[in-house]
Amino acid sequence: MSTTTGQVIRCKAAVAWEAGKPLVIEEVEVAPPQKMEVRIKILFTSLCHTDVYFWEAKLIFQGQNPVFPRILGHEAGGVVDSVGEGVTDLEPGDQVLPVFTGECKECAHCKSEESNMCDLLRINTDRGVMIHDQKSRFSINRKPIFHFVGTSTFSEYTVVHVGCLAKINPLDKVCVLSCGISTGSSVAVFGLGAVGLAAAEGARIVGASRIIGAKKFGITEFVNPKDYKKPVQKVIAEMTNGGVDRSVECTGHIDSMISAFECVHDGWGVAVLVGVPHKDACS
Known part of the structure; x- marks a missing residue:
């Protein structure tokens, strides 16, 4: 004792x-x-x-x-x-x-x-x-x-x-x-802080063919929403022939969550929300 x-x-x-x-x-x-x-x-x-x-x-x-x-x-x-x-x-x-x-x-x-x-x-x-x-x-x-x-x-x-x-x-x-790392196919990661980078690393380990984020950290393709006049989810859908198989949202920002939902492929795409929004931000 x-x-x-x-x-x-x-x-x-x-x-x-x-x-x-x-x-x-x-x-x-x-x-x-x-x-x-x-x-x-x-x-x-x-x-x-x-x-x-x-x-x-x-x-x-x-x-x-x-x-x-x-x-x-x-x-x-x-x-x-x-x-x-x-x-x-x-x-x-x-x-x-x-x-x-x-x-x-x-x-x-x-x-x-x-x-x-x-x-x-x-x-x-x-x-x-x-x-x-x-x-x-x-x-x-x-x-x-x-x-x-x-x-x-x-x-x-x-x-x-x-x-x-x-x-x-x-x-x-x-x-x-x-906190930061408490978390295959084509994957889009929204929010490249510690949690997002951990999600990207997990996708790499299981053999994802395309990981959209930042190349410096082992991700295959980088998309900056500021470089496009159209919503980033449309950009991702176009570059992946209809959308990614999985998206991971790591910021808790409502707009980012919407983008994560809308960038996955219809029929089988899955959006995973890791970021936690404040309940009042959803009202």
Whole structure:
């Protein structure tokens, strides 16, 4: 059993106090994990554009309030410090990756082979507290500091639902796997960030004949929508004799999703949406 089990840990964390303002290194208190929770010591973490996006909080939909102060971060690797009630498949010392789209293993989505959008643990950028008791595990002088997508890895210690952790080894080379690379025939990839490049690499590995994206990263053909006066989906359909067999949308932008749907071949084409749009952006 960890010597810190049941105790509050004081550690350093990068706190975002306000939207767009520099993060401040603060001493925070990290409470012990509660039911189905795990406290982990973060050893490696990296910066994703999603962290920047929600730190800036420039796109706020009607009725929303940006969640601050909060601890951002979701690409990381760490070691289990202690576990809460009901956690049986992890123990102190285990090496883990926090994952912002977790799996409760009990809902219809988790039991289906067609989906991993867990009813309980799917990504929720508005929730700044833990599911068990709707409270934060972070505080400064008893003032709660909110969580981010259930991970908050810009802290030396964090508390995560057990369903949002993956046991893994070795740890020092894989922290970006918790986000950027968590994902044959002709394929079009929309959004060539870390997720899109991972999708393109997956397509290459399984032997896709044509991968439309950026040649520098092993993709066979590059299409820049700005180079054409017609919609990019029409360009792709024309260059592939009716459309690609598969398209992968990795941005979460509604217009990009429409293009991904419309560029696949009728009859057998499949569009896969990896990007997650904000629910209010669809209204």
